Amino acid sequence: MDFEFITARAPLFGQAARLTVTLAFWGIIFSSAVGLVCAVIRFYRVPLLRQAAAGYIELARNTPLIVQLFFLYFGLPRLGVVWDGETCAIAGLTFLGGGYLAEAFRGGLSAVGRGQIEAGLSIGLNRFQLLRYVIIPQALAVALPAISAAVIFLMKETSVFSIVALPDLMYVAKDLLKEGYSGESNLMLVASYLVVILPVSLAFGYWERRLRFAGFGS
Amino acid sequence: MLDSALSIFRTGRNLARLMEGLGITLQISAAAVGLSLLLGIPAGLLMAGRRPLIPKLLRLYLEIIRVMPILVLLFLFYYSLSRFLNINLSAMTVSVLVFTLWGTAEMSDLVRGAVSSLPRHQWESGRALGLNEMQVSLYVVFPQIVRRLLPGIINLTTRMIKTTPFVFFINLPDLLKVGQQIVEVSGIRNPLSSVWVYGFIFAVYFAICYPISLLSRYLELRWQS
Amino acid sequence: MVNSQEILKIKDLEKSFDGVPVLNRLTLTVKRGEVLVVIGPSGCGKSTLLRCLNGLEPVNGGQIVFEGQILTSFQTSWSRVRQRIGMVFQNYELFPHFNVLENILLGPVRVQGRKKSEALEKAEFWLNRVGLWDRRESFPRQLSGGQKQRVAIVRALAMDPEIMLFDEVTASLDPEMVREVLDVILNLAKEGLTMIIVTHEMAFARAVADRIIFIDQGVIVEDSPPETFFENPATDRARRFLNIFQFDGVQRGSRGTGPKTVPVRL
Numbered sequence: 001m002d003f004e005f006i007t008a009r010a011p012l013f014g015q016a017a018r019l020t021v022t023l024a025f026w027g028i029i030f031s032s033a034v035g036l037v038c039a040v041i042r043f044y045r046v047p048l049l050r051q052a053a054a055g056y057i058e059l060a061r062n063t064p065l066i067v068q069l070f071f072l073y074f075g076l077p078r079l080g081v082v083w084d085g086e087t088c089a090i091a092g093l094t095f096l097g098g099g100y101l102a103e104a105f106r107g108g109l110s111a112v113g114r115g116q117i118e119a120g121l122s123i124g125l126n127r128f129q130l131l132r133y134v135i136i137p138q139a140l141a142v143a144l145p146a147i148s149a150a151v152i153f154l155m156k157e158t159s160v161f162s163i164v165a166l167p168d169l170m171y172v173a174k175d176l177l178k179e180g181y182s183g184e185s186n187l188m189l190v191a192s193y194l195v196v197i198l199p200v201s202l203a204f205g206y207w208e209r210r211l212r213f214a215g216f217g218s
Numbered sequence: 219m220l221d222s223a224l225s226i227f228r229t230g231r232n233l234a235r236l237m238e239g240l241g242i243t244l245q246i247s248a249a250a251v252g253l254s255l256l257l258g259i260p261a262g263l264l265m266a267g268r269r270p271l272i273p274k275l276l277r278l279y280l281e282i283i284r285v286m287p288i289l290v291l292l293f294l295f296y297y298s299l300s301r302f303l304n305i306n307l308s309a310m311t312v313s314v315l316v317f318t319l320w321g322t323a324e325m326s327d328l329v330r331g332a333v334s335s336l337p338r339h340q341w342e343s344g345r346a347l348g349l350n351e352m353q354v355s356l357y358v359v360f361p362q363i364v365r366r367l368l369p370g371i372i373n374l375t376t377r378m379i380k381t382t383p384f385v386f387f388i389n390l391p392d393l394l395k396v397g398q399q400i401v402e403v404s405g406i407r408n409p410l411s412s413v414w415v416y417g418f419i420f421a422v423y424f425a426i427c428y429p430i431s432l433l434s435r436y437l438e439l440r441w442q443s
Numbered sequence: 444m445v446n447s448q449e450i451l452k453i454k455d456l457e458k459s460f461d462g463v464p465v466l467n468r469l470t471l472t473v474k475r476g477e478v479l480v481v482i483g484p485s486g487c488g489k490s491t492l493l494r495c496l497n498g499l500e501p502v503n504g505g506q507i508v509f510e511g512q513i514l515t516s517f518q519t520s521w522s523r524v525r526q527r528i529g530m531v532f533q534n535y536e537l538f539p540h541f542n543v544l545e546n547i548l549l550g551p552v553r554v555q556g557r558k559k560s561e562a563l564e565k566a567e568f569w570l571n572r573v574g575l576w577d578r579r580e581s582f583p584r585q586l587s588g589g590q591k592q593r594v595a596i597v598r599a600l601a602m603d604p605e606i607m608l609f610d611e612v613t614a615s616l617d618p619e620m621v622r623e624v625l626d627v628i629l630n631l632a633k634e635g636l637t638m639i640i641v642t643h644e645m646a647f648a649r650a651v652a653d654r655i656i657f658i659d660q661g662v663i664v665e666d667s668p669p670e671t672f673f674e675n676p677a678t679d680r681a682r683r684f685l686n687i688f689q690f691d692g693v694q695r696g697s698r699g700t701g702p703k704t705v706p707v708r709l
Contacts, residue, residue, distance in 0.1 A: 020454065115534055115536045118532070119532060119538070119595075120538075122497060122525055122532075122599070123525065123554060124523070124526040124529040125549075125550075125598070125600060126554075129553060129554065133538075133549060134538060138539065
């Protein structure tokens with residue numbers, strides 16, 4: 001193990017990790033928005049939009065991100081749409097994640113009982129208040145494990161972003177492999193992903209436990 | 219437009235090569251799912267058991283595998299392990315190995331969930347009917363566990379199929395890699411080749427995964443009631 | 444307490460599910476301060492009637508007039524109406540993520556826009572009345588069924604409704620908890636709150652009601668004071684229904700002879 005090599009290249013990994021986190025962050029934010037819209041459309045059974053959302057969700061959930069990215073990055077420019085690597089990465093992650101999060105949210109929404117909604121209506125809550133005070137808090141608690149799984153999955157999926165020429169963690173590691181330090185570079189690769197994903201996983205675990213102990217389980 | 223698409227797939231052995239790539243994709247998935255079942259079921263039963271240490275160790279293994287991107291594991295095993303152990307592992311072997319490590323972890327959790335979600339009174343009412351331990355397992359517990367398990371196993375299969383294109387990174391000629399090679403060759407003469415080839419691969423994955431996920435959902439709905 | 448002012452007029456109300464009529468041109472008038480108990484066999488439409496009154500079920504025909512306002516119109520703002528019509532459900536339906544006080548304050552503060560201090564004062568008053576002020580910080584899962592239902596009643600009362608609807612509120616309770624809930628309703632009746640109660644507790648119905656409304660197959664079969672209804676029902680259908688609650692004529696060993704018609708002594 002060459003520790004000099006490790007300390008010398010650590011900043012590279014730091015930078016790459018920052019890029020990975022940034023792309024994952026925006027991808028997941030946009031995925032949540034797309035997922036929430038789709039889930040609410042299906043919850044309220046909006047005609048036409050509902051079928052469109054269902055179709056999109058199936059497409060997103062049944063195709064690999066890396067193939068979606070190849071199409072976006074290498075295919076679209078030939079059709080006159082030129083996106084840079086970062087745009088493709090975030091768009092691809094959003095396309096994929098929107099489908100996964102829509103399913104997670106939908107599971108939560110459908111777990112809110114009809115009686116709860118009626119109780120909310122019976123004290124005069126309007127549609128928005130009903131969502132805000134009754135439906136979303138309960139749906140979120142039920143959906144949290146699925147949301148957590150989807151978010152971790154999406155963070156792991158960011159590992160393919162180097163194929164759209166982004167200098168992320170995999171890209172840096174691959175570069176260093178050429179220098180012949182595979183052990184050191186892979187060690188740093190594993191450590192970097194642990195630093196990026198483990199805190200998120202632990203935070204979700206903590207949040208889930210807290211919600212379980214709070215008012216639920218009547 | 220359509221001519222340009224057809225010409226790519228008609229040129230040389232392009233379509234045949236894509237199908238060979240798909241074959242590799244499916245081989246990896248099938249081997250990994252089979253091995254994961256073989257290893258994951260006993261691991262899951264151990265996790266559901268009451269021995270104190272083994273479930274904790276398996277849990278730790280599961281959590282580590284879960285936060286690690288599969289791609290990182292592929293790199294680790296392909297570039298480091300072979301050098302570390304001084305053995306030469308083919309890309310195919312590494313792929314099946316990594317997918318099995320991941321699949322075993324997920325499978326064991328599915329089995330654990332299915333076993334421990336079975337209400338205790340199912341055992342008790344079986345015994346109350348006068349069945350012995352073996353009969354209770356065979357007639358009461360086993361069929362219910364299979365029902366709880368099968369949708370999850372099918373779901374895991376589609377997840378594996380969708381993860382196979384990662385082997386692209388260790389230069390295994392899977393569907394995606396073959397597609398890329400075809401685009402590189404024919405892209406000069408046929409500017410739309412990337413659209414057609416990647417669009418085709420996208421469609422192939424959908425055509426494989428969508429029916430399987432429908433089956434999983436159908437079984438889940440049917441066995442829920 | 445009953446005065447002559449009509450608070451609710453239901454005329455020719457029709458409701459069907461998938462083409463199957465549940466309410467069949469049902470007509471009913473409720474006066475301010477009146478306590479109506481609605482009884483009838485299950486599936487007769489009594490719960491549907493309550494749910495139509497605060498818009499949880501859209502109606503197919505007829506008219507509901509509440510305090511001079513026609514509810515069966517397209518412009519009805521149900522959010523406004525529901526603030527004046529309280530409803531209590533069979534399964535309590537407290538919000539599991541809020542504690543007792545938050546459950547009660549949600550309506551007055553968020554919907555009616557009252558000052559929190561004022562709403563809190565009212566909540567304290569009612570919670571004291573039902574004996575649950577010291578459980579105000581508890582979450583629903585920490586309460587017994589009877590306690591939950593009393594909180595649900597307070598949640599509806601906190602909005603200062605002009606009429607209360609009770610939909611089989613003791614049907615999910617263990618027998619020993621039924622009484623504590625019924626006592627709360629009995630006290631409300633004494634104070635002259637207008638109420639429509641759907642219940643299977645016949646003794647309670649007799650004690651609390653000003654009028655018994657007996658519904659069968661979506662129409663009102665009998666509408667009479669409790670004494671008349673229980674002692675001398677006018678119709679055969681009502682008599683047969685009341686017999687279900689009688690065991691006087693049934694003896695061990697004489698199964699198969701069927702229950703005799705016995706006057707109700709409650």
